[in-house]
Amino acid sequence: MYDVIIIGAGSSGLMCAAKLISLGITDLLLIDSNTKPCRKLKMTGNGRCNLTNLELDTKLYYTDDIERLDRILSRFTVIDTIDFFEKTLGLKTVHKDELVYPRELKSTAVIDVMRLFIPERCFALDSKVKEIRREDSRFIVVSDKEYIASNIVFATGGMSYPVTGSDGSGYKLLASLLDKDLFVPVSPSLVQLRSSDRDIKRLSGSRFNCRISLTCNGNFKAEEKGELLFTDYGISGICTMQLSRYLEQGRNIITVDFLENDEDIIRSCIERFSERETCDALAGVIDGVLTNIVLKRIGIKKLVKRSDIDRFIEELHNFEISISGTNGLDNAQVTRGGLKLDCLDDDLQSKDIPGLFVCGEVINVDGPCGGYNLQWAWSSAFSVSSGILRRIG
Ligand SMILES: Cc1cc2nc3c(=O)[nH]c(=O)nc-3n(C[C@H](O)[C@H](O)[C@H](O)COP(=O)(O)OP(=O)(O)OC[C@H]3O[C@@H](n4cnc5c(N)ncnc54)[C@H](O)[C@@H]3O)c2cc1C
Structure with a gap:
């Protein structure tokens, strides 16, 4: 007793x-x-x-x-x-x-x-x-x-x-x-997010310091800044966990801004190393796998024209990852x-x-x-x- x-x-x-x-x-x-x-x-x-x-x-x-x-x-x-x-x-x-x-x-x-x-x-x-x-x-x-x-x-x-x-x-x-x-x-809650987007699997193991935001069924929910980690199942890192709290039933999209204020560096590298393939021209600035994924998403092989460079930069600012679910209670x-x-x-x-x-x-x-x-x-x-x-x- x-x-x-x-x-x-x-x-x-x-x-x-x-x-x-x-x-x-x-x-x-x-x-x-x-x-x-x-x-x-x-x-x-x-x-x-x-x-x-x-x-x-x-x-x-x-x-x-x-x-x-x-x-x-x-x-x-x-x-x-x-x-x-x-x-x-x-x-x-x-x-x-x-x-x-x-x-x-x-x-x-x-x-x-x-x-x-x-x-x-x-x-x-x-x-x-x-x-x-x-x-x-x-x-x-x-x-x-x-x-x-x-x-x-x-x-x-x-x-x-x-x-x-x-x-x-x-x-x-x-x-x-x-x-x-x-x-x-x-x-x-506070859990890693899964994605079935095929192209991002190639980034598995890469980390980026960036800003990410969550949109659920077309409505902006929240944004976070920090280290984003790509994995074999999707994305992880504290900023991802924080956004996982706002997930809703339906269509959830994470938009990654890989660039913030680095646009000028990209433009100058492309100009300076114009004879190189784009991914080599940007080798010192952006992960080559990411460059190739973005080029594929916008359907351009090599950045030469100003309008193409603008599209590339726009895509790096607004790189979408569709979320198919979470890693569940076992990992939350x-x-x-x-x-x-x-x-x-x-x-x-x-x-x-x-x-x-x-x-x-x-x-x-x-x-x-x-x-x-x-x-x-x-x-x-x-x-x-x-x-x-x-x-x-
Ligand atoms: C990986 C990880 C990292 C985290 N990091 C942080 C952090 O840095 N900061 C932060 O604020 N929070 C963090 N958290 C969350 C935080 O740890 C929990 O919210 C907190 O420990 C919950 O405390 P609790 O006492 O409610 O439950 P718990 O600490 O989970 O304790 C519950 C206890 O009850 C026992 N129990 C349950 N059922 C029975 C039963 N039937 N019979 C006997 N015993 C039973 C369990 O064995 C367990 O020991 C983290 C969580 C995880 C998983």
Whole structure:
């Protein structure tokens, strides 16, 4: 019998436990199917963990209840998060522009400071929760053993990267206790994009610094600047992931501007090396494979005429890639959808079942790259810990 059982020893679960312990609530158990906590957190920020963002903007999140989200993010802000990590847990942080990282640039440092703050006896690892029943005002949690608690926290994550343990079983457990209408269908967000355009396969492995924009069914959605990576399935890179958030059913087109302000260099190279084939004339300026693809798209073999050069430049400014889909939840950094935020109060306690709390990605909240999703994990865990403190007193 515990005061609190937290299902999921991932980012939000560990933060919730650490915060509860800092508030003097120690009769708690963290249950996880993995043998070690925070498998997903370990992978974040390419192993460096971009743990929050100094310029966090609530409007950039997707959710069903933006006002509640704003209140929850304001209760435990980015500064509160950095303070808690630094002053209570002992993690030094650094920032690169607005992105905040552990000083060691290692996600394991973030995991270690939380894990070391929580006594060993609070962990039940390698133990998958299969069922949760309510008896009177208590919860019976069934994994390899049966545990009883007066408060339960779902910190089970979403469905992205299911190999890390967040395999969607949290939704099923929640759905066994709550109304089915309270869930928004899940889909991948922050994910690589697939394309069946044959010509771009030849660019596989190439990277370009460029500006890309997304148009869905003829309507402009958003644009990003950064490194675009071509792969055997389509395109990747942070700018691609960011635009994947706006994808819609129907026709999705990514338009790449490879040039920005480099037009004059192209014109002068073509003039200067006019005896060479176009791809050789531009060898020092543009990837030869890209030059040949663009020439083929505009149906010109060699650039000589001014009007042809103009068309070539125009195509480099507006190079279209049709998107056929995404790499799915298995490869997505975050899950869109989940339990509606609106069915929870500001402590993230169910409005229907007292003592049932939820935090992290399992809730219908997702943000862009850049520390947004971890900040949600931290802030939501804080709200839950405040709610539990209020109940236990
Ligand atoms: C490759 C990658 C890079 C990322 N980089 C960043 C980044 O740099 N910055 C950022 O802000 N966000 C990043 N994210 C997103 C961020 O990691 C997640 O949003 C965040 O970890 C979610 O925290 P969570 O606690 O909700 O879930 P998780 O951290 O996924 O934890 C859920 C835990 O619950 C356990 N669990 C689930 N079901 C059960 C069950 N039935 N029984 C027992 N245990 C269960 C799982 O094993 C898991 O340990 C990244 C994600 C990925 C995949």
